[in-house]
Amino acid sequence: MIKFSDKQLRIPKLMRPVYLVTAGMSKFGRAFPETRTEELCIQAFTAASDFVGMTPAELKQYIHTCYYGHFADHFGDQLLGESVIHDRLGLDPLGNIGVKTGGATGGSAMWEAVKAVASGYSDCALALGWERMDEVPTDEGNHLISAAADKDWETPLGHMYTGYYAVMAQRYWKIFGKEEESFRKTMAEIAVKNRGYARMNPHAHGPMKITVEDVINSPIVAYPLRVLDCCLMSVGSACGIVCDEKTAYEITDNPLRIYIAAGSHTLRVADRRDMKVPLLPNEKQGQYDDLGKKFPGGNRYPGFTGFLAARVAAYYAYHMSGVVDPTEDLDVVELHDAFTISDIQTYEDIGIRPYGKGRDYIETGDAYVINPQTKKPGKLPSNPCGGLIGCMHAVGATGLMQIAEIGYHIWNRWDEIHEPEEKWKAFGREKPKDWTSLQVKGAKRGLAISHAGVGSHVTCTILMDPNKLIKED
Amino acid sequence: MPKTDEEKGFVDVVNGRYKPRGVFHIIEKNQPIFNKDSGKLAGVTNPRDMTYIHSYGGEAIFFESLGKGKLMATRCDNDKCEAKGSIFEPFRIYCPDCLRKATIVDITEKAQKMAKIHSFIITHRSGAFNTLPKPIKFINVEFDKEVVTILMSVLSVGEPEIGKRVVPIFRTKDPTYTIMDLMFVLEGTPESDLPEGFTY
Numbered sequence: 311m312i313k314f315s316d317k318q319l320r321i322p323k324l325m326r327p328v329y330l331v332t333a334g335m336s337k338f339g340r341a342f343p344e345t346r347t348e349e350l351c352i353q354a355f356t357a358a359s360d361f362v363g364m365t366p367a368e369l370k371q372y373i374h375t376c377y378y379g380h381f382a383d384h385f386g387d388q389l390l391g392e393s394v395i396h397d398r399l400g401l402d403p404l405g406n407i408g409v410k411t412g413g414a415t416g417g418s419a420m421w422e423a424v425k426a427v428a429s430g431y432s433d434c435a436l437a438l439g440w441e442r443m444d445e446v447p448t449d450e451g452n453h454l455i456s457a458a459a460d461k462d463w464e465t466p467l468g469h470m471y472t473g474y475y476a477v478m479a480q481r482y483w484k485i486f487g488k489e490e491e492s493f494r495k496t497m498a499e500i501a502v503k504n505r506g507y508a509r510m511n512p513h514a515h516g517p518m519k520i521t522v523e524d525v526i527n528s529p530i531v532a533y534p535l536r537v538l539d540c541c542l543m544s545v546g547s548a549c550g551i552v553c554d555e556k557t558a559y560e561i562t563d564n565p566l567r568i569y570i571a572a573g574s575h576t577l578r579v580a581d582r583r584d585m586k587v588p589l590l591p592n593e594k595q596g597q598y599d600d601l602g603k604k605f606p607g608g609n610r611y612p613g614f615t616g617f618l619a620a621r622v623a624a625y626y627a628y629h630m631s632g633v634v635d636p637t638e639d640l641d642v643v644e645l646h647d648a649f650t651i652s653d654i655q656t657y658e659d660i661g662i663r664p665y666g667k668g669r670d671y672i673e674t675g676d677a678y679v680i681n682p683q684t685k686k687p688g689k690l691p692s693n694p695c696g697g698l699i700g701c702m703h704a705v706g707a708t709g710l711m712q713i714a715e716i717g718y719h720i721w722n723r724w725d726e727i728h729e730p731e732e733k734w735k736a737f738g739r740e741k742p743k744d745w746t747s748l749q750v751k752g753a754k755r756g757l758a759i760s761h762a763g764v765g766s767h768v769t770c771t772i773l774m775d776p777n778k779l780i781k782e783d
Numbered sequence: 784m785p786k787t788d789e790e791k792g793f794v795d796v797v798n799g800r801y802k803p804r805g806v807f808h809i810i811e812k813n814q815p816i817f818n819k820d821s822g823k824l825a826g827v828t829n830p831r832d833m834t835y836i837h838s839y840g841g842e843a844i845f846f847e848s849l850g851k852g853k854l855m856a857t858r859c860d861n862d863k864c865e866a867k868g869s870i871f872e873p874f875r876i877y878c879p880d881c882l883r884k885a886t887i888v889d890i891t892e893k894a895q896k897m898a899k900i901h902s903f904i905i906t907h908r909s910g911a912f913n914t915l916p917k918p919i920k921f922i923n924v925e926f927d928k929e930v931v932t933i934l935m936s937v938l939s940v941g942e943p944e945i946g947k948r949v950v951p952i953f954r955t956k957d958p959t960y961t962i963m964d965l966m967f968v969l970e971g972t973p974e975s976d977l978p979e980g981f982t983y
Contacts, residue, residue, distance in 0.1 A: 312880070313865070343825045344818065387829055453910030462842065463873050464935055466961050468913025469921065476904035477923050484945055532906040532921075580873050580923070583931045614902050614923070614933075 312585050319588075321629040322571055324428035327783060329558035329565035330773060331434075331551050332369075333714030334358030337737045338515040338546035338702035341444035347386070347547070348398035351440050354547040354707075355399060361723075362562045370399075372557060374432035376406035379419030379439025379706035384454055386442045395440070412458050413648060415439060416548065416709025417570070417760025417769030423552050424570045433557040438549035439706035451543060458763055460578045472540055472649065474579065474764045476532035479651035481614040483534060485607040486666045494534065496669045497650040498525035501538045501699055503678060504647055508696025509742050512734045513711075515702045516542045525650075539650040541698035548710035550717070566720055567779060568713075569631040569772045573622030577766045579614060587611050588621055590661040591628050592635040598665060605666050617652075617765035620659035627757075627770035628661075632781025636662050637676065637690050639780060640772075641753035642719045644712035646761035647697040656759060660770065662690065679748050687751065694719070694748040709760030709769060716756035716773050724749040754778040792834040807834050841876035844887060849965050850958030852982060854894050854951050856930065857885035870930040893926055894951045895983075898967065901925040901933050903943035914963070922967060924949060936962075940976050941969030956980040 334357030336350040352366075359369040376399075378392040388394065392408035411418040416439040423435035443451055452470040459465050459474065479497075487493030502522055508514035520538065528538040551561075558565035576582055587598045602609025612618045624636075633639045643662075647653040657668040657677075675681030676689040695701045695715040698708060718724040725747050734741040750756075754775040761768045774780070792807040811830040818825050839846055848855045858870045859878035866880040870888065878885050901923040909919060920938040939952060947969060954964040957980055966981065974983060 343816070387831070447911070449909075449911040452908075453912055456910045460873070461837075462839065462846075463962050466963055467921065467935065467937060468909035468915055468919065469935075470906075470908065470910045472908075473904050473906055473921055476906070477902040477921065480904060480945065481902040530906075531908055532904045578873060578935070580933050580935050581871075581875075581879075582933070583869075 312583050314588070319625075322626050324424070324569070324630070325430060326428055327555055328424045328427045328552050328568050329555060329776070330568045330713070330717055331553050331558050331561045331565045332358045332362045333548070333550040333710070333717050334361060335513055335548035335707070335711050335714055336546045338513050338544045338704055340515060340542070340544065342545050343444070347391070347440055347442050348395055350545070350547040351395050351399065351438060351549075354549045355438065358549050358551060364561075369551070369561075370401060372434040372553070372561060373401065373404060373436045373551070374434050375423075375426050376401055376404055376436045376438065377419045377422040377426070378406060378408050379415040379437065379710065380408055381410050381412055381415040381441060381705040382443070382454060384457075385446060385451065387445075395438070399438075401436070411767040412762030413646065413703070413705055414709060414760040414762035414767040414769055415706040416711065417713075417758070417771060418572065418709070418767060419706070420550055420552070420710060420713055420771060421570050421572050421769050423550075424568055427552050427554055434551065434553045436549060436551055437710060438547065439708075439710045440547035441704040441706045442545055443543050443704065444545050448543070458577075463580070464578060470532075472535050473532040475649045475652055476535045478579075478614045478655065478764070479534050479649070481607075482651055482655065485605050485615060487669070493669055494526065495522050496672050497539060497654065498522040499672050500647060500650040500653050501525045503672075504693050504697040504700040505538070506700070507679070507694050507748060508700025510745055510748050511696050511701055511728050512737050512739055512741070513546075513702070514696045514700055515544045515546075516700050517696065518700070535649055535651065541648045541703040544702035544704040546702055546704040546707055548707040548714055550710050550713050564721060565776065566717055567774045567776050569627055570769060571623050571626030571630060572767065572769045573619040573626070574767050575612070575618040575765050577763055579764050582612060582618070584610050585612070585618075587665065588618075588625055590621070590625055591633070592661050593664065601665060608666060615655060616665065617655055617659045617761070617768065619765045619768035620656055620759060620761060620770070623759070623768040623770035624660040627772050631772045631774065632779070633772060636660060636757065640690060640755045640757050642694065642716060642750040642756040643690060643692045644695065644715050644756070644758040645692050645697065646708070646712075646759045647693060647699050648703065648761065650699070652761070653697075656761070660757075660759060679750060691750050694724075694750065709758065709771075712758035712760060713771050713773070716758050716771075719750045719753040720756055720773055720775055722749065722753070755780075794836050801836055803836070808832050842874055845874045846960050846962070846964070849953050850955055850960065852891070852953045852955050853889055854891045854965070856888055856890045858888045859883070860886045866931075868929065870926075871932055872926065872930050872934050873932060890926065890930070891951070893930070897927045898924050898949050898951065900938075900943055900945055900947045900949055902945060903938065905943070922949065924967060937966045939966040939968050939978050939981070940972045950983065952977050952981045952983055954980045955982045
């Protein structure tokens with residue numbers, strides 16, 4: 311059993327309010343054989359400057375420090391890739407630093423940028439991320455990704471990341487899914503939803519119109535996870551720019567308040583010792599005392615069924631921002647659906663549903679933009695961009711793409727990013743005849759989870775319309 | 784194609800320093816990448832053949848013991864630590880709580896009597912450089928309450944199921960001195976069914 315001290319559980323405090331002023335992203339795809347990484351990064355940065363009606367040169371005048379998310383140097387055979395991109399963006403002589411936290415790299419880059427502004431070091435900071443996963447054969451790529459596990463104890467076994475999650479899926483399915491076929495179908499519904507939403511996103515790498523049966527019959531990668539349960543391996547870039555209040559209103563009339571926090575847990579799942587469930591604001595003391603009775607085997611926490619890092623990141627971020635119940639207080643979320651199973655685990659870790667009840671979020675239709683059962687707006691839509699399963703997982707960019715997407719909903723400009731015919735054409739993609747707006751109407755608050763490894767690092771970002779804050783500063 | 788001994792790199796430690804001998808990288812020419820449709824140059828390949836040198840440090844005894852048929856772990860024995868008595872497998876050189884050096888303990892017998900499958904997967908795919916025959920049955924092994932962690936390994940013989948009893952086997956013939964020298968089989972597996980080079 312491990313315990314946390316009060317000092318460790320202290321709620322983080324930003325020394326002054328921080329605002330997201332703009333965000334941008336490139337096209338995402340499996341491979342860009344005729345495009346250099348810097349071209350994708352400049353595409354993302356230019357999209358961010360266009361979004362606030364500035365030229366890139368004008369926007370650059372505000373930036374004071376830069377935080378670059380690029381996880382896998384070994385994919386690109388380029389150390390200090392951050393320096394290359396910084397130079398190509400023409401941002402010398404500003405201070406810059408590279409951030410690497412696996413799948414959470416994008417969120418972590420933003421975490422650093424926000425702290426720089428909150429501390430007063432900078433009035434305006436750039437968080438920009440990318441990944442280049444197409445420049446090695448896929449099996450070597452799988453090896454390189456699985457090297458983000460313990461190189462002596464795990465990687466030599468030839469694992470790939472799907473395998474690391476599949477053992478969690480087995481355990482979760484047995485304990486909380488009670489080995490029911492209906493639970494397997496619920497997992498598949500996530501893949502159907504997210505790949506379907508990706509069809510409305512010109513940036514998306516993996517749009518598909520599929521059924522639950524397609525998912526369940528797709529080739530096995532690591533049982534019970536099948537190809538369509540898994541996220542994409544993508545290339546692309548995304549960015550966000552954060553400022554103090556004065557600078558934010560110089561750039562835009564509509565900046566969004568941003569809160570962000572991070573958590574961590576052992577890189578090896580093997581090392582996860584038993585502990586008491588840390589509670590979120592919408593949970594009660596003793597709530598999980600009988601978890602092992604209700605779900606035999608479920609008393610080991612976080613074990614193979616929860617992500618402590620996500621729980622801790624949410625704990626900090628909810629207290630910082632005043633969120634009590636995410637389902638009631640938020641309007642839209644972008645979650646790190648690396649695999650259908652980890653998506654369900656995350657619903658519980660961040661308190662959308664209590665532990666053991668994650669499936670309910672999908673089964674009630676709350677997770678949909680339009681609830682398929684009631685045909686009315688879902689209570690808390692998740693991943694309208696398509697998520698990692700449908701849109702992209704270009705590791706260093708993923709967390710920033712999610713933050714951008716939440717921003718577009720709150721700015722009520724989601725359609726402007728996803729609808730224009732000319733963008734679909736420029737990206738060489740065909741706009742579906744049944745294209746439908748997935749703008750979450752009236753969205754004022756949202757959340758993005760950026761997650762690494764099997765939960766080694768997680769950031770929780772909360773964006774709010776400054777007129778709809780929950781907590782006074 | 785496997786390398787001959789003349790093409791391989793070897794390392795010894797001499798006078799406290801690494802002493803490499805043999806071949807550590809074979810230079811291979813890069814190749815152009817053309818777009819077959821336009822005929823234009825898109826890029827180049829950058830072949831690399833490198834051998835990394837890596838220290839096991841305080842974990843060396845774990846990897847060396849596997850080849851001798853022993854499963855070593857560590858235990859926190861610090862009276863002032865709340866984790867006192869906790870056994871770590873994977874082996875941790877230092878207790879994660881008090882950061883005092885942990886005591887090395889032999890848990891071979893404990894594993895033979897108590898190990899069972901906590902979770903598992905069966906996969907037909909793996910990353911590059913993998914040498915295990917497919918399908919690969921990865922298992923996560925729990926021991927008893929003293930062992931506070933869950934070890935990742937491979938089930939070499941038998942069909943995995945959560946809760947099934949397993950016992951460790953060791954590559955005692957030509958050990959690789961890696962985690963690949965440790966696997967598990969279902970309890971009751973005859974020694975004659977063990978993979979080449981492995982013993983109980």
